[in-house]
Amino acid sequence: DQQVKQNSPSLSVQEGRISILNCDYTNSMFDYFLWYKKYPAEGPTFLISISSIKDKNEDGRFTVFLNKSAKHLSLHIVPSQPGDSAVYFCAASGEWGSSNTGKLIFGQGTTLQVKP
Amino acid sequence: NAGVTQTPKFQVLKTGQSMTLQCAQDMNHEYMSWYRQDPGMGLRLIHYSVGAGITDQGEVPNGYNVSRSTTEDFPLRLLSAAPSQTSVYFCASSYGSREKLFFGSGTQLSVL
Numbered sequence: 001d002q003q004v005k006q007n008s009p010s011l012s013v014q015e016g017r018i019s020i021l022n023c024d025y026t027n028s029m030f031d032y033f034l035w036y037k038k039y040p041a042e043g044p045t046f047l048i049s050i051s052s053i054k055d056k057n058e059d060g061r062f063t064v065f066l067n068k069s070a071k072h073l074s075l076h077i078v079p080s081q082p083g084d085s086a087v088y089f090c091a092a093s094g095e096w097g098s099s100n101t102g103k104l105i106f107g108q109g110t111t112l113q114v115k116p
Numbered sequence: 117n118a119g120v121t122q123t124p125k126f127q128v129l130k131t132g133q134s135m136t137l138q139c140a141q142d143m144n145h146e147y148m149s150w151y152r153q154d155p156g157m158g159l160r161l162i163h164y165s166v167g168a169g170i171t172d173q174g175e176v177p178n179g180y181n182v183s184r185s186t187t188e189d190f191p192l193r194l195l196s197a198a199p200s201q202t203s204v205y206f207c208a209s210s211y212g213s214r215e216k217l218f219f220g221s222g223t224q225l226s227v228l
Contacts, residue, residue, distance in 0.1 A: 042221055043120070104217065105175070106160070109158045
């Protein structure tokens with residue numbers, strides 16, 4: 001059973017607009033969340049993270065929002081640029097003592113295309 | 117600074133053959149892990165290690181073995197390759213499982 005889900009396989013936005021990528025999780029023991037970005041033929045690279053004690057974390061054009069009650073997080077990219085076109089993965093880590101201690105579980109990924 | 121180095125980049129195997137995917141990191145990271153990426157499935161954790169001599173299973177460990185004799189190296193062994201193991205494999209490392217992972221560039225494996 002997929003514990004971390006990205007239900008939108010793809011997203012297309014116009015340059016300069018906002019991109020919103022969504023992620024849902026099922027395990028309430030997850031308490032740390034990360035977003036990774038992946039270009040073709042390369043390994044994923046870390047983008048931004050958020051702890052469950054926060055509901056928002058911002059880094060430049062990237063903001064991650066966490067809604068614990070809904071078990072939902074989202075990544076906002078404003079403004080979107082053509083160089084942001086990539087696959088975005090969300091990932092979750094379990095708190096110490098949980099069955100997911102030591103594991104980073106990824107979603108299926110969302111392919112973002114930013115059109116010039 | 118090499119980061120995480122994976123070899124080989126490409127490999128073709130016949131069903132039943134064995135091979136080892138190599139992974140080395142030069143960042144003195146304690147935590148290392150192996151993932152496979154398949155279309156529509158995202159990245160799935162195969163095995164991970166929180167330090168030398170310590171390994172544990174991830175989400176999809178069957179058909180794979182690992183060992184961690186040094187901090188730097190974390191090889192992944194396929195004992196008897198199957199077509200279902202055709203995938204792109206990524207090795208990653210970090211200071212801890214709750215720290216950001218640094219990924220290698222991947223190994224594309226085809227099992228015929």
